[in-house]
Amino acid sequence: RAEQRRRAPDRCPLSEVGGSICAVDTTPLSAIEAAVGGAGDEPTPAARLAALNSISPAMIDDVVFGADAARLGAAADGRVVAIGVAASPGVGVGRVAVDPVAALDSWEAGRDVVLVVDETTPADEPAMRVASAIVTRRGSLASHAAIIARQYGIPAVCGVGEIEARAGEQWLVDGATGEVRHLDDDSASQAGRGGPALSELPTAVKTLLAWADEVAAGGLVVMANADDENAVRTALSLGASGVGLCRTEHQFLGEAAGVVARLLAGDHEVLAEFAQHQRAALRGVFSAAEDRPITVRLLDAPSHEFGGVTEHNPMLGVRGIRLGLMRPEILEAQAVAAAEAWCDVAEPSSAGRSAAPRVRLCLGVVAFPEEVTAARSIIDAAVERVGSVRGRRIDMAASAMVETPRAALCTAMFATEVDSICFGTNDLTQLTYGLSRDDSAELVAEYRRRGILERDPFATLDHLGVARLLALAAQTATAANPEIALSMCGEHAADPASIAIAAQLGITTLSVSPYRVPATRLAAARCIIEGDGRR
Template sequence: MVTADAPIDATTHGGRAKCLQRLVRLDLPVPRTVALSFEAVRRIAGGEMPDMGALLAPFGAAPLLCVRPSSEDPDWGGPGAVLNIGMNDARYAVLSAQLGRAAAAALYQRFVQAYAVHVARLDPDMFEDIGEDGPEGLAEVLRAYELETEEPFPQEPQVQLAEVLRSMARAWAGTTARLLRQAKGAPADAGLGLVVQAMAFGMGQGECGSGVMQLVNSQTGLRQITGRYLPQSQGRDALQGGDAALFLERDARGASLEERAPEAFAELKQHAGLMRARLREEMQVEFTIEDGQVHILDGVRVARSARAAVSIAVALAEDGIIARQEALMRIDPRSLNELLHRQIDPEEECDILAHGIAASPGAASGRIVFTAADAQASAARGEPCVLVRRETSPEDIRGMHAAVAVLTERGGMTSHAAVIGRGMGLPCVVGASDLTFDLRLRTLGAPDGRRFAEGDVITIDGTNGAVIAGEARMLEAAQGDAFQTFMAWADAERDIGVRANADTAADAQTARNFKAQGIGLCRTEHMFFETDRLTVMREMIFADASEDRRAVLERLLPMQREDFIALFRIMQGQPVCIRLFDPPLHEFLPSDRAGHLELAEALDLPLSDVTRRVEALGEYNPMLGMRGVRLGITVPEIYDMQARAIFEATIEASREGDPVVPEIMIPLVSAKREVELVKTRVDAVAAQVRTQTGRDFAYRLGVMVETPRAALRAAEIAPHVSFLSFGTNDLTQMTYGLSRDDAGRFMSTYVQQGVFPEDPFHTLDTEGVGELLQIAAERGRAARPDLVLSICGEHGGSPESIAFCRDAGFDYVSCSPFRVPVARLAAAQLALLEKHG
């Protein structure tokens, strides 16, 4: 029996059984209930039945019962409930006199059909042609059962209940059910409890019916009584009751339970409030009204969107029902993405064409375009567009800014489109290899044969990786008062810094809005792809002598200086870590003949000279070629210009606000001598600027650790720098010998077959790459105890990676601006777990 002091626990009897015990302890009107443990159900599945007489004894003579599943986690599911067990010809006659023949027949017919489908395993279609209700319909159902099974419907309640229990136990033990619940995160050996409960009819004389009630809106989390009530019904029929279902409280749109049965409504509202306060959760109440009397059949945690979950947690904490720390622990950090971006309405039926990798969360609809120029033209016309490319490159940045979403055929979680998309908050699906990308004909082919031309509308769901035909209905982002309060609580608990990767003023403003504690990575090369700067950059590349390069870069200096002034002013004295120029120069040059011709005209050079220069800069493996510090040493004028722009911007920005202390980061270091050479030139530029301006300033120099050798030689490098920031995208790529742009083609197979536990570009490899980080941290701090350590690759926003960084003693993590709230909450939860367990 489920009593106040019965030995019942969710781990032995399931969540439903435990909840019903809590309702009993609250003296709520719960029908008499017996709970069968996981072990008892396992024995039933194996053919060992309990003492049915003893099981039925608590319910008295001739009871009507229902059986419901009770798994440890409600999300794991279970077999469907069976109602009205115990109905037979004799009980039908008695209830006909008490409730009326129509109600009694409905109760009996419902049970016969459920028994036929779930126990006798008959095809539910056999009942579709039965058009009669009442006694005539019941007679037809009984005849159909007898005809199909070649035996009469069982009349003995003990037999009925035993067969229902056996059927539900075996259904849970079946292969299909096991695979389904494992897909929802359940362990393979998860147990099932069963709850046997006396029926509250919900049908008959007086006010009878059933329904569900909750005190909050499942989508918003705001206080609002929602649910439905259906007269003359059972179970959860009200949710499928259509126009016949009533609202609960008074509503201008139709009849309500409050008007029809005000006392029952008031009692239900009181019960729901008590459950919220005492169970410390927003609960959905399943109830039945029988001749005006309220029965509480069950209470389940209210289903909720992520935005509702935050509102609910904050409201419970502010009402003193739970502590703020518990409110923080109730929210999955990754679910915050739903609040930060527009999402497809979960009730929308979508025409899904294919799936790719969900590279940047959020959703958007727009017309297909195939080039960055077309995206800019579309934006100029005020038409939302989706940029479709095989893969994006730095040349596509302007098109990405103009588009509402990006779709690529190739790439993975750290490909160019994915990284830039996350930084911009732009929905992005990459690696959609099931689609056919024909850039020559400008069409997109779906696996089912449909073709979409330029201008056709599609929707990109970067949260789930879906590519959808047409325009989908959206839910807007939700960053209201509850969200701001919640994040302030998180900041009060966390003990590791969170910065943002930001390349533009817009990125920096987003980071500031999300309360980032500075910029941990500013990739300066993205500043050179604007039209007016790209031509100047190309002139510099074609210059042969140092003096000529310096002269051309003088034209970029004021532009770069203004970029940094904007960043410094937006961050208002918070640290800004600027990575010096990193990519190979060929990325700034056109790759086709038309582009070569256009460049020759712009530079007033023969086409042959342009072609030769482009070919000369080509490399077999450019990502391991002349880029990063290697470029800074062989073409030092670039770093000289950038250092001057940083220092002059520092002086200018410090005039109006808090003093700025910029951080200059050298990329792709692998040797101490590289740092010494760059540091010497940067210090020299700083001295020149101090002399020329008469103003003093401070700055910090550091290294971006992206090569295994830099990690291993950290003890040699650390004395020359103030910080080490680990670029885990490239470090993972070099440690594994994988191309992060191509690994998506086989990574899912590798993960499925257990080669890697997770995609190492998505979740930090704490064993291999992580060991390099730990080695570098230990050796670096041994050589320089005040060395600041951080991670600035895409792993910086991952809760698992933040856990690793905390354990390794890192000072902060840096991630895309839209992942900053995720990192802030994850860091708070880790601190709470360490503090309270």
């Protein structure tokens, strides 16, 4: 079972007991401690490389997502009620709640909760954050539930199909294997509780990852997808070099989600409230980031996630840069809020602190070079106006998401308008395949069974299709703008096989959910060691 969880052979030490050879129990942490200790007090470069090669990224994940996960899984002899996509590692135990309101009520009453719903939206995030685990009937590794669960270190299984969930049942959710089990009270008591993911790494893991960073230096940098102040602090504590993607639509939860809904529906009276909330949220993020780089993606909210507007196909509707150009007052308000927040943080506080991050404002769902030009004129004017009022020079660079096939084909045409390109491989994969990432689980499983697909394309980059678009975009972008920075922020950025492809294409920054940062740091180093990455 431990090998199944790590998707790799387990290193199992042997010992002689009473004339017999017996396996000695080991855990990922003990294996890491042995690898680091075995390198010696003053390890040579060769000894460090040997230690790095002896530990898999999945073993790092096991440590981060709870050292007791294997024990919890082994203790659960309950009936399997569902198997789905292993969307976020870790093990969670709790009583089923079949809607977000019930989940919040149960949590407020002091009970551990497993949230079971068809799918999730930003409006559900308050309940998601307090859940011990999340199960969705629809969805994939790249769906909303999976992304949010990974950001906050919550075990999750997605795409389990039309299962019956009865409120109050005890379930165990194993986010590393995709299994969901029904437990009786005795089994639940034996299994215990799934602890939260670690935000502070054990000493041996820190040492190993420091060696990994030395190897990857100059080749691959690991940053985090982090949307609020706490997520940024967690990511930095786990070794992120900055924030590769801050999604502003995730900063509007609870009552604030209603503000966005009204704004999208055309209610101009809430624009000031929207801007005020945006400024406060970004101030917190910028303060946490200190002087590190941070890429802020401006509002990219499919209309159905907030309500208020009905589109037949909202994922392909007026979102991202399209929304900014159709509703320029929203784009301007966000640019002003970002500039004001930067000034708030940059100005010396009573404690004398004045560190401010290096900010890029990122435009999502780009398809036309002219979109970038038009959006930049609005953003630059807004930032300059704030700088004039505040008496400061505000340097905010521009970034563009390449997540539509047309953007990948036309990257050279807008590469001189931005200083960085961020490959959003979740959307690029679904648009290249013409396959919804939220409804793909059953089809992908069947196609893998038939041999049509070797791997889940939302988990590992498709080297025949999507990677060729990435290669074209990367080559033409760097030819047009040799100084342009290339990053990958989709869930593929945490997948070792995808990292190898990205490095070969000249992508130098990987941005992943905060709790995936440690494993990705090791994966990046191993990519360099194995010769797939550039130095």
